[in-house]
Amino acid sequence: MYIQVLENLQRDGKNVISSELLARTCDVNPSQIRKDLAYFGEFGVRGVGYYVQDLITSIKQALGVDRVWKCALVGVGNLGRALLNHREFRLRGFHIVGAFDCDPFKIGEVVSGLEVVCSRRLKERTADLGIELGVITTPPERAQRACNYLVDAGIKGILNFAPARIEVPEGVTVEYVDFFHHFYAVAFNVTLGSQD
Amino acid sequence: MYIQVLENLQRDGKNVISSELLARTCDVNPSQIRKDLAYFGEFGVRGVGYYVQDLITSIKQALGVDRVWKCALVGVGNLGRALLNHREFRLRGFHIVGAFDCDPFKIGEVVSGLEVVCSRRLKERTADLGIELGVITTPPERAQRACNYLVDAGIKGILNFAPARIEVPEGVTVEYVDFFHHFYAVAFNVTLGSQD
Incomplete structure (x- = not known):
């Protein structure tokens, strides 16, 4: 779901997203989002949020789906x-x-x-x-x-x-x-x- | 999932199923199955199990999908x-x-x-x-x-x-x-x- 939401954001030209907005879009609470994303090695940047492309890459790597x-x-x-x-x-x-x-x-x-x-x-x-x-x-x-x-x-x-x-x-x-x-x-x- | 499994059983010519077999097929524990099916108003018959067609009908009725x-x-x-x-x-x-x-x-x-x-x-x-x-x-x-x-x-x-x-x-x-x-x-x- 995260990958789908993030790829959608990217398609709309968004490069950065806050955990609050990501949480709302995914219908997950913000603390769960931060926990999930920390698992993927992504901690976000205070006051900025997450870089969409980095996040997609990290999640795909963690799932082993960053390859053909x-x-x-x-x-x-x-x-x-x-x-x-x-x-x-x-x-x-x-x-x-x-x-x-x-x-x-x-x-x-x-x-x-x-x-x-x-x-x-x-x-x-x-x-x-x-x-x-x-x-x-x-x-x-x-x-x-x-x-x-x-x-x-x-x-x-x-x-x-x-x-x-x-x-x-x-x-x-x-x-x-x-x-x-x-x-x-x-x-x-x-x-x-x-x-x- | 229950509907899918049950329709599959029906396709294979099975008319009756025990909660244990249903549980194993669905990869759900038997007590959860009994709880779920009781919610649909189906309690099974001791020593027999559930009638497949009745169960499909009850679940579809409970979900409101027993119509076009x-x-x-x-x-x-x-x-x-x-x-x-x-x-x-x-x-x-x-x-x-x-x-x-x-x-x-x-x-x-x-x-x-x-x-x-x-x-x-x-x-x-x-x-x-x-x-x-x-x-x-x-x-x-x-x-x-x-x-x-x-x-x-x-x-x-x-x-x-x-x-x-x-x-x-x-x-x-x-x-x-x-x-x-x-x-x-x-x-x-x-x-x-x-x-x-």
Whole structure:
């Protein structure tokens, strides 16, 4: 969240931010902000605040995301295509370097400069391309199979956009990117608001 | 999360689940599960567990999401198209009934059965169609303008897929759907894991 807020400020041409304003923008209390940022090695300058670029750099370093992560995407449907075309990924250091699908009609197609490759070749391509993260954008009923290919290829971090739980062995991290969680949350809040 | 897990179980043909198994699947402790589900009015059956369908119904009722929510989508780029084509939305009760864009080349185009309409007509269409939620899928620099159109149309709940913070008046709920948060989290975990 801090990175998102700070990159937004930077986009608006702001180079410096006070912890109070940062706190308000993030909806976090100022003492929590100071504690969090101290953890990243950033203490701010009294009377000035934080330098936005320095803060972004420090947070990214602390999280280990100040470098390029090569990603494989499995499932070249509508969502997969949207992600392959999403310029923001490259800006954030996440380079999708392999696109995989098991549909023979999709294999060989070029999407956003990448040739779609059969999912069975994931292991071989992962080694060749130095892929470290996997992105699952299959329909829910094919998510586990996509996951198995990624795990078999030795990938330790998976982003699952499919609305399905998947099982992974120990040592593999899964993050669920679940749109509907957010839709339910907004619908719930609107319902509450309308009862006031 | 409970809804996602339970719908997944249902997809796998399971009709009943114990609180222990549900707890393990959700990575939540069993006493928390029992507390949460009691809040939804579901107490389970001793020796049997919870009926999956009843539990889904109770949770959706408690959250006010056991009905159809009509949504407007603003920004018919790659991501917007992916969401418009995403069959899962309709299954979950979120019907995207209006697609808006300010690009004259997109206005009039039909995407997933919807004619793209000029964003300036959002207010008028919101009233006609009974739209309650807005979905922003514009580039970041146009998110605030899209938001302003939605707020002006009287919409109280916004899902923002654009990687940009937006400002809304009191009484309007915004949920940020931020892919990159999840990417950073996975990258961070993989980095930690590789240091073991």
